[in-house]
Amino acid sequence: MATKKKAKRKLIAVLVVLAIIAAAGIGYSVYRSTRNAGEKTITVGLVGNADDAIWDAVQKELDNEKAGIKIEKKAFQDGIYANQAQANGELDLTAFQHYAFLNQEKSEKGYKLTAIAETYISPLNLYSKKYKSLKDFKSGDKVAIPNNATNTGRALKVLDAAGLIKLKDNTKTNPTVDDIAENPSGIDIELNDPASIINLLPDYAAGITNTNFIIDAGMSADDALYQAPIDTNNKSFKPYINIIVARSDQKDNADYQKVVKAYHTKSVADAINENYKGAVVPVFKY
Missing domain, CATH: 1.20.5 (Single alpha-helices involved in coiled-coils or other helix-helix interfaces)
Structure with missing residues (x-):
């Protein structure tokens, strides 16, 4: 019992x-549930996944500040579609483009979008899986460059700086292939979708594309055959500084400003430097 x-x-x-x-x-x-119900979700459009670690650092800063904001990252293959989605109200912010690209999009499509913060500057470099030196290029070699207007111009400036071509005026904001004065190397320049250029390298002599696509492909800026020098104090680089963008009627949104404040911190600058191994340069003060 x-x-x-x-x-x-x-x-x-x-x-x-x-x-x-x-x-x-x-x-x-x-x-x-109560805590999550009090959080505000802000969707940020990115191109590829190269900046994920950076935005994770931004989220950590927001959490430390108890800002009550959750960042939801949405990746696109092409910035054209990200801008379209933002203009349609499907995204709160975007963070993938520079001033020149944004201004081109606004001019062509009438988007009411506004830059609310600067992030970093990312160079376009020349990559090759075929050659080890600029001296190796020969007449008829195919070189792929981005097909959007602003990055076409930047890529042509890289080829000019590398000595493969000579532009009529290398200070022009957006030169085109019609602005090529001389082509001493005899290369054939072909315009392609920026995201596809890395995959073309086995068949092309070389290619130029954005650093985020290089990172997504498991490569490094150190793999470049030619790296264009960066000078953040040079005003000619201003159009190519990357930015956080909002719809114009929301440019003063208080929550978006909290996101900017969280981005403009030392920990995020450190995340940028670590993520891109010095290939991308933060331009903000913290």
Whole structure:
């Protein structure tokens, strides 16, 4: 009889413990739901996944500040579609383009989008899986460059700086192939989708594309055959500084400014430097 009573007491004790655990679990779920309900989700359009670590650092800063903001990253293959989605109200912010690209998009499509912060400057470099030196290029070699107007111009400036071509005016903001004065190397320049250029390298002599696509492909800026020098104090680089963009009627949104404040911190600058191994240069003060 005593044994039965003892077993019964143990069973009751176990049930009490289970009830406490269940109550705690329910309490935490209610707390989490309440906390999440108070959070504001801000969707940020990116191109590729190269900046994920940077935006994770931004989220950490927001959490440390108890800002009540959750960043939701949405990756696009092409910035044209990201801008379209933002203009249609599907995104709150974008963070993939520079001033020149944004201004071109606004001019062509009438988007009411505004830069609310600067992030970093990313060079376009020349990559090759065929050659080790600029001296190796020969007449008829195919070189792929981006097909959007602003990056076409930047890529032509890289080829000019590398000595493969000579532009009529290398200070022009957006030169085109019609602005090529001389082609001493005899290369054939072909315009391609920036995201596809890395995959073309086995068949092309070389290619120029954005650093984020290089990172996404598991490569490094150090793999470049030719790296264009960066000078953040040079005003000619201003059009190519990357920016965070909002719809114009939301440019003063208080929550967006919290995101900017979180981005413009040392920890995010460190994340940029670590993520891009010095190939991308933060331009903000912190």
